Amino acid sequence: MQDFGQAFSLAFQLLWTADADLMEIIGLSLRVSLTAMAVSCAIALPVGAALGMSRFRGRGAAIILLNALMGLPPVVVGLCVYLMLSRAGPMGELGLLYTPTAMIIAQSILITPIIAALSRQVIEDLHSEYAEQFRSMCVPVHTAVGALLWDARYSLLTVALAGFGRAVAEVGAVIIVGGNIAHLTRVMTTAIALETSKGDLALALALGMVLLLIALAVNAVVMALRMTATRYAYA
Amino acid sequence: MLDATARYEGGDVAGTQAREEPAVLPCEVRGLCFEAGGDLIIDNVDLTLGSTGITVVMGPNGAGKSILVRLLHGMLEPSAGDISWGGRGLCEETRRRQAMVFQTPVLLRRSVEANIAFALRLHGENGQVRCVRILDEAGLAEKAGQPARLLSGGERQRLAIARALAADPEVLFLDEATASLDPASVQAIEEVVQSARDRSVKIIFITHDIGQARRLADDVVFMHRGRIVERAPAGKFFDNPSSREASDYLAGRIVL
Ligand SMILES: Nc1ncnc2c1ncn2[C@@H]1O[C@H](COP(=O)(O)OP(=O)(O)OP(=O)(O)O)[C@@H](O)[C@H]1O
Numbered sequence: 001m002q003d004f005g006q007a008f009s010l011a012f013q014l015l016w017t018a019d020a021d022l023m024e025i026i027g028l029s030l031r032v033s034l035t036a037m038a039v040s041c042a043i044a045l046p047v048g049a050a051l052g053m054s055r056f057r058g059r060g061a062a063i064i065l066l067n068a069l070m071g072l073p074p075v076v077v078g079l080c081v082y083l084m085l086s087r088a089g090p091m092g093e094l095g096l097l098y099t100p101t102a103m104i105i106a107q108s109i110l111i112t113p114i115i116a117a118l119s120r121q122v123i124e125d126l127h128s129e130y131a132e133q134f135r136s137m138c139v140p141v142h143t144a145v146g147a148l149l150w151d152a153r154y155s156l157l158t159v160a161l162a163g164f165g166r167a168v169a170e171v172g173a174v175i176i177v178g179g180n181i182a183h184l185t186r187v188m189t190t191a192i193a194l195e196t197s198k199g200d201l202a203l204a205l206a207l208g209m210v211l212l213l214i215a216l217a218v219n220a221v222v223m224a225l226r227m228t229a230t231r232y233a234y235a
Numbered sequence: 236m237l238d239a240t241a242r243y244e245g246g247d248v249a250g251t252q253a254r255e256e257p258a259v260l261p262c263e264v265r266g267l268c269f270e271a272g273g274d275l276i277i278d279n280v281d282l283t284l285g286s287t288g289i290t291v292v293m294g295p296n297g298a299g300k301s302i303l304v305r306l307l308h309g310m311l312e313p314s315a316g317d318i319s320w321g322g323r324g325l326c327e328e329t330r331r332r333q334a335m336v337f338q339t340p341v342l343l344r345r346s347v348e349a350n351i352a353f354a355l356r357l358h359g360e361n362g363q364v365r366c367v368r369i370l371d372e373a374g375l376a377e378k379a380g381q382p383a384r385l386l387s388g389g390e391r392q393r394l395a396i397a398r399a400l401a402a403d404p405e406v407l408f409l410d411e412a413t414a415s416l417d418p419a420s421v422q423a424i425e426e427v428v429q430s431a432r433d434r435s436v437k438i439i440f441i442t443h444d445i446g447q448a449r450r451l452a453d454d455v456v457f458m459h460r461g462r463i464v465e466r467a468p469a470g471k472f473f474d475n476p477s478s479r480e481a482s483d484y485l486a487g488r489i490v491l
């Protein structure tokens with residue numbers, strides 16, 4: 001077991017010298033989670049908009065279900081994706097298990113309900129504001145959806161970033177479907193788990209600091225978005 | 236009574252080519268009822284709106300003015316009765332040729348200019364030139380790039396009216412469009428409304444302001460408790476109202 005202070009200085013050194021392994025891990029983390037965020041947005045924003053704009057039987061139940069899915073435990077998602085992708089599973093043929101794609105799938109499943117549920121609320125609020133005016137102007141549905149998504153863009157970006165934050169910090173799902181294979185599926189969270197258990201605290205600490213920095217950066221961007229939105233009274 | 240097609244002879248109808256479509260006016264309302272929460276809010280209303288001029292709708296609070304106008308514009312479904320525009324029911328096509336300005340207008344969370352552009356695009360227009368001219372006429376040229384929701388009450392109302400007119404409607408409903416505005420803004424809006432009338436836009440204008448009604452009205456519809464109790468040309472209505480309710484209202488007495 002390394003000395004604690006020594007671990008810290010090693011960690012800073014790794015960061016300062018932009019250690020190749022470290023950078024690879026950070027790069028993969030960002031790639032996987034940003035892709036998962038994009039995939040989730042593509043699915044969740046239309047779902048959120050549809051739920052926020054329409055009235056149908058069972059809508060309440062759908063919203064409750066969606067809200068409940070926000071709390072999906074990552075390990076359960078990991079397990080389900082594992083079962084789907086494993087050799088014996090229905091999608092085993094694709095050979096996706098232990099690839100970045102598998103991790104993207106797992107993270108997408110994890111954060112799609114989050115983005116859908118939060119964007120549903122955003123869209124519903126704006127829709128209740130615009131609905132009467134749009135009805136009066138005979139605005140076609142597709143134009144209305146576009147206008148709502150566009151005019152709510154700052155809030156929706158915040159929602160997307162919340163999804164990203166959840167994805168990048170998550171470990172349970174990616175470790176099951178990715179396997180934490182060096183140079184292939186090793187991301188920040190799985191590396192921290194592994195290195196800590198191996199006693200290599202320097203790399204774990206360096207990665208931990210980067211994760212914190214990312215969390216900070218995401219929050220800073222969210223704050224900046226909020227301020228821009230209120231300054232222009234768009235929100 | 237002038238025909239609705241007359242408006243296209245005026246020359247200054249912005250960005251329109253003569254329309255082939257059948258006229259939306261006159262409007263005929265027969266036996267109109269609207270029920271909500273067990274109350275009959277509109278009670279067996281018959282009404283004919285001619286093709287031109289400003290019809291002012293007056294009446295005490297809760298008389299049903301806003302509801303009537305919403306029914307005419309197709310924002311609400313009547314419980315009974317018929318509304319026809321130019322001999323046809325209230326179809327999408329008819330609604331598209333009407334515009335409404337609500338008492339508290341909802342503006343898009345965009346710039347002033349983008350609010351107008353949105354309305355223009357709905358009608359298949361992309362004219363930057365037209366947009367600038369509309370803002371100019373509304374006295375909002377300097378505010379073009381500003382967020383619409385940061386405008387003052389009067390400016391918002393002017394923008395809402397400009398947006399409604401951008402759609403080049405044949406019928407324009409205004410529900411207390413000048414309530415809570417300063418005299419200058421009221422005058423500006425009255426001028427816009429009158430110039431629309433002069434372009435043969437049919438105007439239905441709800442107001443509580445008797446002075447304004449005198450200035451604008453060609454004819455008056457007076458409502459009380461969901462019924463039309465008086466319908467008369469403006470001169471007759473203000474000088475010699477025939478119903479007790481209307482004379483009470485004009486004299487500033489409580490209408491019972
Ligand atoms: N959805 C509804 N359910 C029940 N009652 C309603 C509903 N909408 C309106 N009313 C009632 O209908 C009546 C007429 O309302 P309306 O808004 O048309 O009045 P108004 O003549 O426009 O009054 P004001 O001058 O105050 O604007 C009111 O008494 C109102 O309370």
Ligand SMILES: [Mg+2]
Nearest residue numbers: 300301302410
């Ligand atoms: Mg009203």
